[in-house]
Amino acid sequence: MKLLLFLFSIQMSYFLVNTCTTGEVRLVNGTTPDQGRVEICINGVWGTVCDDNWNYNNARVVCRQLGYNTDDATYFRGPDHNYGSGNGSIFLDGVRCFGNEYNLLGCLHYPIGSHHCDHSEDVAVSCFLACFTGEVRLANGTTANQGRVEICINGVWGTVCDDDWNYNNARVVCRQLGYNTDGATYFRGPDHNYGSGNGSIFLDGVRCFGNEYNLLGCLHNPIRTHNCDHSKDVAVSCSLACFTGEVRLVNGTTPNQGRVEICINGVWGTVCDDLWTNNSARVVCRQLGYNTDGATYFRGPDHNYGSGTGSIFLDEVQCFGNEYNLLACLHYPIGSHNCDHSEDVAVSCSLDTCESLPSPTPSTVILTVTNSFCEPPSSSPFNLSSITVTTIPITVTATATVESTAAIMSAIILPIILLMIIVLLISLTLIFYYYKIRKAVNRKPVSGKRTLTAKLDDDVVFNIRYNDTNQQISCSQFTSLPLPAIPENQVSDGTNDQDYTTMDSSCNHIYQDATKI
Template identity: 35%
Template sequence: FFHFFILTRIPLPDLLKCPVFCVCISLAAVELRLKNGSHRCEGRLEVKYKGQWYTVNDDMWSSEAAFVVCREMECGDVLYIPRRAHFGSGVGPILFEYIDCIGAESTLKECCFYYIQDYSKQNFFHSKDAGVVCSGLVRLVGGDGPCSGLVEVHSGEDWTLVSEGNFTFLTAQVICAELGCGKAVSFLGDMSFKESDRQMWPQEFQCKGDEPELWFCPRVGCPGGACHSRAVRVFCSVYTEVRLMKNGTSQCEGQVEMNISGRWRALCASHWNMANANVVCKQLGCGVAISAPKGAYFVEGGDQIWKARFHCSGTESFLWNCPVAALGMPDCTHGNTASVICSGNQTQVQPPCNDSVSEPAGSAAPQESAFNCSDGRQLRLVDGGGPCAGRVEIFHQGSWGTVCDDSWDLNDAHVVCRQLGCGEALNATVSAHFGEGSDPIWLDDLNCTGKESHIWKCPSQDWGQHDCRHKEDAGVICSDFLNLRMVSEDQECAGWLEVFYNGTWGSVCHSPMTPMTLSIICRQLGCGDNGAVNYSIVPREGSRLRWVDQIQCRKTDSSLWQCPSGPWQHRSCSAEEEAYLSCAGMRPKSCPAAAPCTDKEKLRLRGGDTKCSGRVEIWHDGSWGTVCDDSWNLAEAEVVCQQLGCGSALEALQKAAFGPGNGSIWLDEVKCRGTESSLWDCAIDSWGQSDCKHEEDAGVRCSGEQFWLKTRPGSNPVRGIFSLSEMLCFILGALLFLTVIILVTQLPRWRAGNRALSGFEDALNEAVYEEIDYLATMKEDLLGSTAQGTDIPAEDYDNAEEVPVPESSPASWMREGKVSPNENGMRASQTGSSLQFSGEVADLRKGEDSPWLRQEKEGDPGYDDVELNDP
């Protein structure tokens, strides 16, 4: 029984229901179809067998079988396997065979169908009809969203690029329609892919444009059996055509209308500006814009006015290439439609430029004005995260340049925001708040009144005349600037969804929050491709703005700002309806990578010439920020260097020595003793509270990485600090060092010993000679006394025995076989003295001090002190 279970791979619960056996049957004539789906590649699975269509009970349905179905129908990958009659209940008989596939089969009939006898005796209903959702034959990848990118089709095994060879706009239209992405805007060959990069689809599609899906288009093999080497990239959009309507006809002046999802709709004049107008005129081949009056060509009875706002810089080729914002836009007032008057055609000559950028004193700039020269000056905001915030840049004489922040204030910023259709200025930033630009600095010392229509009409220095550097680039934040974040104490990519609008953060309402809307939000935040709304979270306390509700994003929207929604309101919903989202990329907070992270990982140096020098940056509250140089000195720098494992601090640099940073200035007035293990242990003010600019960012230069704190990959760690090989090298080095120290310290003693030995030998020789002379004289005296018959007193001989002799242990004398100094009178004394001298010489050669050496040092003559008592 168990052997049969292993061979058949039937799930054990199903196998146990077999009364006696399960029989594998062949369904060679099987056909497939998917019913009730939104496209050909999704729906309820139905199998045709013996001329009749069957539904499949989801108890008999496996994911491997679903993969085979998608492959057989040329529908790409399996995206989802819905159950419980997700695509509605079918009719007719139900297939009671368990479909056993391994997933590699080309068709479902290659799988084994096990007829389970007991199942046929039970009453089954269509409430458990199985279904499948496949990706489809075609997809777009590598773009801003699912509606733009490289064209790929599924080969049955993997996704394969489509060649641009003989690719037509009609084929692009079919692809965009199949993907629910509106209509094709353009297509082009992608130069970044070469023939050797990836295999191309071996066929060319020859669509006529009316096919419901790419699968239905005729196909032919590529010429010569090999397709063109370049892949094709397609751009789809709900915005597909634009026209200017006057008196019912399309001309080079009139009301601006766009074809949006197949319907012509007028555009609202709110925030419509000359940059937008110029793009329309250029796109239509009507020259340049002369003016953009509001509502001048309004026609009653037209479709509802489209309220999305376009933010063109003027360089775009098509209006739909401009950034667009629809989120929270209010309904357009009646008759407030955008209009444009173009110069007529591109050959018409504009008046020459007037380089005088100041206007006559006391003149009031009109609300809408034409460009006054043909050089096409343009304005844009860069690196601010949207079209309505960033570094101010002007296109002049063929290149983009910046504006110096000398005298830069809100009046200047108001002109920029109004000119760009971004509302009013909230902040006039200085000191390259949005980063440093490049190329020319076009304007300096601007002195706008705030009423000018263009920034270059304000009084200023001549074009290109300045005394600034790019660290003084000016920027603005306008009221229409939008930003997005999630607020949570301990999580990244999960929390309360908030939008920054009109200078204030406010929450977002969760109704209805479709999967497409959640996908766009999570992708925009860099938190994965999908998410979910948490409805069980406890509402937040406190009062706050609840900006927007009824967000309904489409596949064609690449950001939340393009999604239709309700208007901006202070109270769009109740506190219980604030959206708390959890995205696929959810992770613990306060760590730039995977958590848990260490203090070292929350600190980095940027802009330096080595990895141990640069601007100090800190990870806090989900973003990197800088440290102000107030009170910044070597003590603080020492803590930073030690924390990063970069040795000791060499310099504590101020005044953005490594360039100004971006984002928040997290710390100010940091005070360290220099012994802290982490910058967080130092005395600091509140996070994010400072009176500094990025031109005051602090930096450090450290001595370098401390090699003994590192553990090489693959080594055996010892106590988590040293590897075993490093520990052995350290010990051997220490021993060698100690040996050298000992040798150096002993060298003077050896030299002193050698000098003492030499002096002692000289003194010894001299003492021996004196003793011989003395003994000879004494002998002569004794002989003389005997000859004269004079008696020698007995104590005279005893005095001779009292000659001081150096002491020596009797045991040492006996070991060496020497005669004791107490034997044989004077002979013993002489012999003992001689032996004792030789013993002391040996001791000196061992580096030991002797009584003789000590006497010599004291200036004693040694043996010369020995005297005999006179009679």
């Protein structure tokens, strides 16, 4: 009887030890699950890996196989880490990976069990945590709102088995990811085209009521306890809930306060509190149509609006305060962050009147639009019938101000008026000089046989006629006065001829006793 019990205990011990599948890897003796000494399972037994040819590409493959982000993978050779030496078998040596393999046994290596090293050369890696426990994602879909369901446990992504998988479970996944739950569709293993996962299977027997906020809140078998393989991995398809760039405030007692969430590709996600300030809160309030003057910001631990679930889309947001939407601020690439949901930000916006408007002037028309910037936003756009117009008592025919119209008219009319004035002055001046010259030089004939006329050319020219004999003398020639004497054979009218030849330097009063024409 004792012998039977002994044999049974040996078999049970073997069964308990033989808990892994050939090709699985794990990290041992690290302070966090994403770092440690590399061990690989062969025929149900865990063993170590020698450091010959161990490099960055090898570390990337280990991190990928475990579900971690491969970008920050770090490799360590035997003497270069503090994760201790293994014991038992050394299964791999001379491992050479290209970096794109999905498991360590897919790389080149010596035959299993062949090596020329001891445990002082056991390798190790450190991987960047790819996720936080409880997060879910949809993998291998053609759009972000559909795909194979994967859940994160201790920084590692794994799949979910299809036992008891139904519509309520799909609703919870969609809600956790920020999608609309009404259009949720569920798929069991053989019923979708999103492929099979690799690595761990974390959940099985999931039973949700449909109102839970995360998949781990549903009933399920203990984590990692399952009776399936990856051919039964589940999938969902969710309806888009929003448009990229939208923001909303969640879990507040009034619509103007709450945890900040932003929409990316139809999915609602949260914002990390690194560099979150009042300027960022002002932008959120402005985008939602609230007054920015009373905006108040809250970082993760400083508010009572709860932590979000699903994606964290923004981190290190830096706003100047004058932007019109949160995506216009500086921030890390969408989806890049170094935080969890305990650092989700929140804001409180003022319900006071709009931001200061300019004081009305006698040329201002003010439009007041209900449900615009003075009131909390509604789910539907404002009705045109809610627009009221307030005007200062003046006559206006368009939205342009009177000052603007006057400025335009002045720019056109004033130059025309000035041009007309200049033309008028020039005309008056010419007329004045014309009559002045006529007064000076145009006289009636002194006698029936002698006449004087004048014309304006380069100089005033006098046409003097003596009994049908014409002579032309310019004004400048009068400096050699007297004029030629009247021929003696001409009969004088009895006056002094010399008087007719006197004149001043301006050619005025050529004949002292001439009669004005």
